[in-house]
Structure formats: structure tokens, C-alpha cells
Amino acid sequence: xxxxxxxxxxxxxxxxxxxxxxVEDTSQNRCAASFKVLxxxxxxxxxxxxxxxxxxxxxxxxxxxxIHAFEQKTFTPEQWEKQKAQ
Amino acid sequence: xxxFIKITARxxxxxxxxxxxxxxxxRAWSAPARFLCASADPTKDLGEIVKKDKVVVFMxxxxxxxxxxxxxxVVQILRMHGVDQYAAYNVLEDQDLRQGVKDFSNxxxxxxxxxxxxxxxxxxxxxxxxxxxxxxxxxxxLGISSALLNAEKESK
Numbered sequence: 001x002x003x004x005x006x007x008x009x010x011x012x013x014x015x016x017x018x019x020x021x022x023v024e025d026t027s028q029n030r031c032a033a034s035f036k037v038l039x040x041x042x043x044x045x046x047x048x049x050x051x052x053x054x055x056x057x058x059x060x061x062x063x064x065x066x067i068h069a070f071e072q073k074t075f076t077p078e079q080w081e082k083q084k085a086q
Numbered sequence: 087x088x089x090f091i092k093i094t095a096r097x098x099x100x101x102x103x104x105x106x107x108x109x110x111x112x113r114a115w116s117a118p119a120r121f122l123c124a125s126a127d128p129t130k131d132l133g134e135i136v137k138k139d140k141v142v143v144f145m146x147x148x149x150x151x152x153x154x155x156x157x158x159x160v161v162q163i164l165r166m167h168g169v170d171q172y173a174a175y176n177v178l179e180d181q182d183l184r185q186g187v188k189d190f191s192n193x194x195x196x197x198x199x200x201x202x203x204x205x206x207x208x209x210x211x212x213x214x215x216x217x218x219x220x221x222x223x224x225x226x227x228l229g230i231s232s233a234l235l236n237a238e239k240e241s242k
Contacts (some may be wrong), residue, residue, distance in 0.1 A: 048097040049211050057194060069156070071210055 003033055003063050015059045016041045019077055032068035039072065040080040049074070132190040137203035140228045141172035144187045145197040149174050156209040157197040163216050167225060168233025201228055 005023040012021045020040035027034045037056070044052045052074040064070060070071060074081060136142045141164070147153030149161045149172075164172065177184035177196050184196065190203050191198055199206040201224055206212065215221040222232040 049214060050205070050207050052209060053207060054192075061194075067194075070195055071156075073210065073214075 003035075003066055005035065008035060008037065008060065008063060011063075012037065012039055012056065012059060016043055016055060022082060027071070028072075033066060034069035035067060036071040037073070038075075040075045040077055042077055044074050044076045097230055098104060134184060135173070135175070136200040136205075139173040140230065141169060142200040143172060143174045143197060144183070145174055145179055146176065146178050148176055153178060154196070156195075159209045160197045160212055163212055165220070166216070166234065167230075168236075169225065169230060179236060201225075 005025045009021045009023045012018050012023075016039060018039050018041040019053065020038075022038040024036040025034070026036050039056060039083070053072060056072050056074065060067075093111060113189045120172075143149075144162075145152060145154070145157035145160060147157055152158035152161050160161070161174075164170075175183065175187075177187065187196070187198060188194060193205065193208065195208055197209055199208070199212055206215075212221065215224065225232045226235070
């Protein structure tokens, strides 16, 4: 199964009730499947960084078996608004 | 059992030197790396490995010569905070360690950072902690005074 940015985006949106997801396919910079994701979800509220990242990892558990490199940024909707304003 | 024999054989052939965790300046720890060669249970040893030192990093390459951009980022961030004494394990030297540490942490990628035996995260998390000031605080809890904290104090 070829993992695409859209597939990842859909999965994250559905399973994490994300209000905003950006997925960048960074594979051309490396020799194997690599992705950079940005996820904004109210489900991250009150959760530590590590917990949030684990939520994303769990959501993409199957895909991550194939993916070689993975970067992620997680925000709550409130943090995302602040981030955009900067 | 086969893995154990393979690891032991590889160890005996190449000498334990290659498997020694290295200090940040590239010098090998003087304690023998028997735990990587002699045990048939990598998970149990990882439990001990991450508690042996305050700061433990599983990375690709060594602090003196990182072999991956993310691993390098972790090394650079720690260096910025003046943390040069830490245990660094090169997963490229040992495929069993590379997979073992992913299973142990339940985390899919390398590098992996541990503070006081507790998993902190990978490069992304360390970077965010560095940017938002959490890293200085976490290091203080370990009894490590960050170089950046000292710099701040001096400028006040």
C-alpha cells in the first residue's frame, strides 16, 4: 500500500477530530517515505506534548511501520490561532 | 536464542569496543558493554540502560558524528544547554537495539531521549521543549544547570 499525504490527512482528521491538518511529503529529501505533519485538534487540550504525539503515533500505527522518517507538530485550536497570529 | 548467538558472535569478532556507548566527545565509556552482548533479553537491559544515566539518547551515529539530521538536532540542542555528558547509543551499530528500543519505548522513530529513565520524546518534542523553556526546567529537575539558564542569569 502506497502511503499518500492525503491518506494520512484523512486518517488524522477522522480519528483525532482534527480541525486542521497539514501533511507534507518530505520523501524527496530522503531515500524513503517521510512525512511532516501538523495537527490541530481540540482533543489535545490538557495533554502533554508526549501524550499528544503518542495519540498521533497510535492513529498512524500501521502507516508508521512503513514510514522511515516522521516529524509532527501538534496544537490545540487556541494554540493554532496564536501561532498563526505570529 | 539464535539472536543471542549472533550477537555474541558479532561481539567476539569485532570486539566489544564497537558496542560501547560513547560519551559526547566520542570517548568510549570505560565500563564493558556486556549488556549488549551477553543478554538474551534486550527489553530488560533497555530498562536498566535508560536508568543508568540521567540523560540517555538512542540515536543514529554518535554525538561526535551524527548520521541523521534529527539525531544531529538532538545533539546540538543538548550541546546548547551545556549537556555534553550523556550516554549515547548508536542504533546503526545494532539492528536488534534499533528495533528493541522502538518496542521498548513504543515509539516508532529514532532519535529517542530519556531523562532519569523516563521517555521524553524524539527530536520534535525536544525542540519544542527547548523553544518554550521546558527543557531548562526539566534539566534543572535532573540536577543539571542548563548553560542557557546561566546565560540568562548573567545578562540580568
